[in-house]
Amino acid sequence: MTNPMTITEKILAAHADRDWVSPGDLIKVQVDLALANDITAPLAIQVFYEIGKEGVFDPEKIVLVADHFVPNKDIPSARQVKLMREFALKQGLRHFLELRDGGIEHVILPEKGMVVPGDLVIGADSHTCTYGALGAFSTGVGSTDLGVIMATGKSWLKVPPTIKLVFEGELMHWVGGKDLILFTIGELGVEGATYKTLEFSGEVIKTLPMDQRLTMANMAVEAGAKNGIIEPDEITEAYIAPRTERKPTILKSDEDASYEKVLHFNVDGLEPQVACPHSPDNVRPISKVDQIPLDQVVIGSCTNGRFTDLEEAAGILKGRSAAKGIQLIVMPGSTLIYKEAIRQGILETLTEAGAIIGPPCCGPCLGGHMGVLAEGERALSTTNRNFIGRMGDPKSEVYLSNPAIAAASAVLGRIGSPEEL
C-alpha cells in the first residue's frame, strides 16, 4: 500500500527514486530536460565551467533557445547568442534553436514534442511552468541552478503543497484559457500560490484545447506557483502522438490525494478578463474596464502566440482595420506557426487589417526591443506580465487580455470586446 499522491507528487517521487513524497520534503531529482535562453544561458554556461566539468551530463537533454533579443538587437546580444551557439557546438547539444527553426522556448518545446506527460523539466526561465499543460512537472529556476543541472543532471526541489482548482459550468463566447487563468490570478493574488502547485481540473478543463491549456499553465507563476499542472487525457495524447516517438507516462492524482485547498469556480457567465496596470492580479471583467484609449496592441508571446490565437485574432480582424494611431504588432510564437499562418492566409488577413508581423520571438513582451513603449503610452497585450516598466518606460501602462479582446480593441482604438464590433 502506498500513500495517495497528487500527480505532481507522483512525478517528483519517480524522479527522486522514491515510492512516495509529501509536501515539504527536500528531494534531489533527476532532470529529463533542461532549458535556457539567450538571457539565462550565458550565465549558466559560466557556472558550468566554474564547476569544472568537461562535458554536460547528456547532450540530448539540454535545450538552448535564442528567443529574447533575437534577431540580435545589438552587439552585446549578438555576443550572447554566439556564446550559446559555440557552447552548443562544442558540447554536441542536440537542441540549439535559433529563429530559422525555433521561436519562443515555451511554444516550441511542446510543438516539437520535446516534453511528454510524466517528464520533469527544469528551465532557466520562469514560464517553464507552461509544460504542466502536458501533464509534466516543469518549473523555472535561475542560471546557477541550470549550470549545475548541465553538469550533473540533477537538482534539488522542495515538494510543493497543491491547490486544486475545479472549473465547472460552460464557457461563454470569447472566453477561454487566458480568461480562466487571469480570473484565477485575480482570485488568488500574485503570491496566492507561492511555492505551491496549481492543479487545474474540472469539466471545463477536460474539454479545453491544448493551446489554451498551455496558456493557463504558462501563467501559474503569475500567482507565484512553482508549477501548474493538468492531468493528461485524450487531448494530451492526441497532441503529442504526431510529435514524438517517446512513450508518455500517464499519471493522475489519486482520488484521496491530499490538497492544501480545493477551490471550485463556476464559469457560467464569466466574461473575458483584463488585468489592469501594474499587476497581473489587478483583474476585472471586460464590462468593468473603462474605455481606455490605446497606443499599441500586441498579440503574441509564450502565453498567446500559438496558432489558434492568431487564427482567432484574424477571425475578428478580417475585413476590418486597426484604428488610426494604433500600432498592432503580431508575433507568431514559432517559425512553424509563422509558416502555417502564411499558408492559411492568416498573416495576409492580419496585415490587411494594419498589423505588423514580427519574427517569432519574445519581442515587446519584456520591453527588450520591437515595440518598446514611451512615457505615457498604453498597450493592451496578450502577454503575461504588466509590471511597472515591463514593456518600456516606467511611466507606460500595460493591460493584459486574451487575443480576441486584443484584436477587437485594436479596431476600436480602445479596450473593448468583439461584441461591440
Add this chain to the structure above:
Amino acid sequence: MQYKGRVWIFGDHVDTDAIIPARFLNVTDKKVFSENCFVDLRPDFHGAVDPGDIIVGGRNFGCGSSREHAPLAIKEAGISVVVAKSFARIFYRNAFNIGLPLLESEEAADVFSEKDRVLVDLGSGEIKDEEDTKRVVAKPIPDFMMEIVQSGGLVTYIKEKGDF
C-alpha cells in the same frame, strides 16, 4: 555569520523588472547589473549603497522573471542580506545559489526605518539596531540553504561535495 549596515526600505511585490530592467540583460557583466540595480524604481540607490547595507522589503520580494541578474545586481551593489516579509520562489533559490542570504521576517519592515544602522546574525536570525532598542528575530534559514550560504553559493558547494 554577521553583517552590519544601513537599512534600505522597500515595499511589497518588488519585481525583478524593478530590480534590474530587461534592457540591461544582454550582457553577463556583473558591474552593469549593479550599476543599474533599481535604476527606475530608486535612482538614488546606486552610488549611495555602502558595502554591508541591508535591504528590508515587504511581501513577495523578487517576484517575476527567473533572471539571476536580479540577486546578482543586489549582491554586487554591496548589499549583504535581504530581509523581507516573504520572497518569490525563484528569487529565493537564486539568491542563496549565488551566495546572497535572505531572511524572512514579518515584522522587520514595520520595525526598522530607512537608514537605521543594524546588526544581522544569520545563524540566529536576529536583527537589531546598534542601540538595541529595536529587535526582531527572523525565521531560521533551512539547514540546506545555510550550508549553501556557508560554502559561498551553490557552485562552490557542488565543487566541495562533488554532488548534492
